[in-house]
Amino acid sequence: MNAFDPAQGPSMPEPSHRQPRSGFVENERIGELANRMRAYLRAGIPVHLRGPAGCGKTSIAMHVASTLRRPVSLVVGDKNMTTADLVGTKSGYQTTRVVDNFVNSVTKVEENAVQGWQDHRLTVACREGHTFVYDEFNRSPASANNIFLGVLEERVLVMPSHSKREEYLKVHPGFALILTSNPTEYAGTHTVQDALADRMITIDLDHQDRETEIDVTLSRSGVSRGVAERIVDFVRAYRQSGAYDQPPTLRASIMIAKIIEAGSLELTMRNPLIERICADVLQARCGSEKDPKRRAARSDFLTALACHHFDGAPRPVLEEEMARSSKPVGVAVGVPAPEIAAIGGTA
Numbered sequence: 001m002n003a004f005d006p007a008q009g010p011s012m013p014e015p016s017h018r019q020p021r022s023g024f025v026e027n028e029r030i031g032e033l034a035n036r037m038r039a040y041l042r043a044g045i046p047v048h049l050r051g052p053a054g055c056g057k058t059s060i061a062m063h064v065a066s067t068l069r070r071p072v073s074l075v076v077g078d079k080n081m082t083t084a085d086l087v088g089t090k091s092g093y094q095t096t097r098v099v100d101n102f103v104n105s106v107t108k109v110e111e112n113a114v115q116g117w118q119d120h121r122l123t124v125a126c127r128e129g130h131t132f133v134y135d136e137f138n139r140s141p142a143s144a145n146n147i148f149l150g151v152l153e154e155r156v157l158v159m160p161s162h163s164k165r166e167e168y169l170k171v172h173p174g175f176a177l178i179l180t181s182n183p184t185e186y187a188g189t190h191t192v193q194d195a196l197a198d199r200m201i202t203i204d205l206d207h208q209d210r211e212t213e214i215d216v217t218l219s220r221s222g223v224s225r226g227v228a229e230r231i232v233d234f235v236r237a238y239r240q241s242g243a244y245d246q247p248p249t250l251r252a253s254i255m256i257a258k259i260i261e262a263g264s265l266e267l268t269m270r271n272p273l274i275e276r277i278c279a280d281v282l283q284a285r286c287g288s289e290k291d292p293k294r295r296a297a298r299s300d301f302l303t304a305l306a307c308h309h310f311d312g313a314p315r316p317v318l319e320e321e322m323a324r325s326s327k328p329v330g331v332a333v334g335v336p337a338p339e340i341a342a343i344g345g346t347a
């Protein structure tokens with residue numbers, strides 16, 4: 001994702017007419033969500049998908065956009081975004097030079113310089129009726145996003161006076177808006193202003209269910225179903241453990257599966273390379289843990305969890321995981337000996 005840089009603003013190319021990548025997984029739940037989204041968008045109401053990183057917001061947004069049979073424009077929110085990045089900017093001067101040499105001995109030269117203007121994606125989308133996908137729009141400041149208030153309510157785009165264009169651009173009836181955002185507790189995001197939130201339907205998403213995660217991992221990597229199941233179960237168990245600063249997402253499963261497939265590797269912790277791959281993909285998520293003992297315990301836990309899911313070893317349990325749950329769920333890792341005895345795992 002995020003291949004589209006809003007900061008490209010002034011030098012933005014033609015609006016993207018991208019289709020979602022092939023291999024999109026549409027099960028019953030996603031199909032039902034897509035149908036609802038299409039119904040709202042056809043009624044002229046923007047749809048806002050809100051959910052944690054990697055839960056599939058952008059993929060669903062692009063998929064729905066591609067089925068509306070209109071060109072698709074994609075912009076990614078950015079803390080430096082301005083209204084100009086969305087609407088357009090001055091772009092140099094266009095000069096015309098007329099040389100009049102009608103009378104041989106007299107040369108008259110007339111030069112005219114006119115300020116140029118370049119429409120950016122929102123203007124083009126409003127004029128031509130594109131489906132505008134505004135990814136992670138709450139990364140952009142409210143001052144940039146205010147331009148949408150008129151677009152959504154009065155169906156007009158207010159053009160800056162120096163645009164040398166019409167003052168107001170009437171929004172094409174085919175224009176549709178899909179927005180995505182991470183909840184505001186995530187770093188680098190802004191609270192969405194009430195007036196804007198009030199003009200859209202917000203749908204909260206969470207991480208996909210196990211079956212969907214397996215289907216997506218399969219479709220994105222090409223590994224066998226059995227391998228996809230073990231990888232997804234491992235990553236989901238790690239997500240459930242809470243032993244991280246940043247929850248592991250579906251992307252981690254896809255990464256591990258892609259590496260396995262590309263290297264034709266067998267998924268077993270008996271291969272030290274697999275242990276390294278799991279650590280490289282996932283361990284940075286608990287990297288900011290200051291206490292070296294706790295950090296080591298988390299690392300051991302990750303390895304033991306992979307051994308459980310890939311090789312059938314007993315399910316480990318982490319001290320901090322135990323603190324959250326009163327019921328022991330496995331064999332203790334990184335826990336002092338007397339406490340291990342007290343837990344009595346399922347080994």
Ligand SMILES: Nc1ncnc2c1ncn2[C@@H]1O[C@H](COP(=O)(O)OP(=O)(O)OP(=O)(O)O)[C@@H](O)[C@H]1O
Binds near residue numbers: 054058216
């Ligand atoms: N339904 C799906 N079909 C196929 N691939 C999917 C599907 N949902 C998610 N994915 C894949 O999962 C990964 C994460 O999805 P996506 O980028 O859509 O999540 P996101 O919620 O927009 O994440 P972020 O907030 O970090 O941008 C991507 O590699 C994407 O291709």
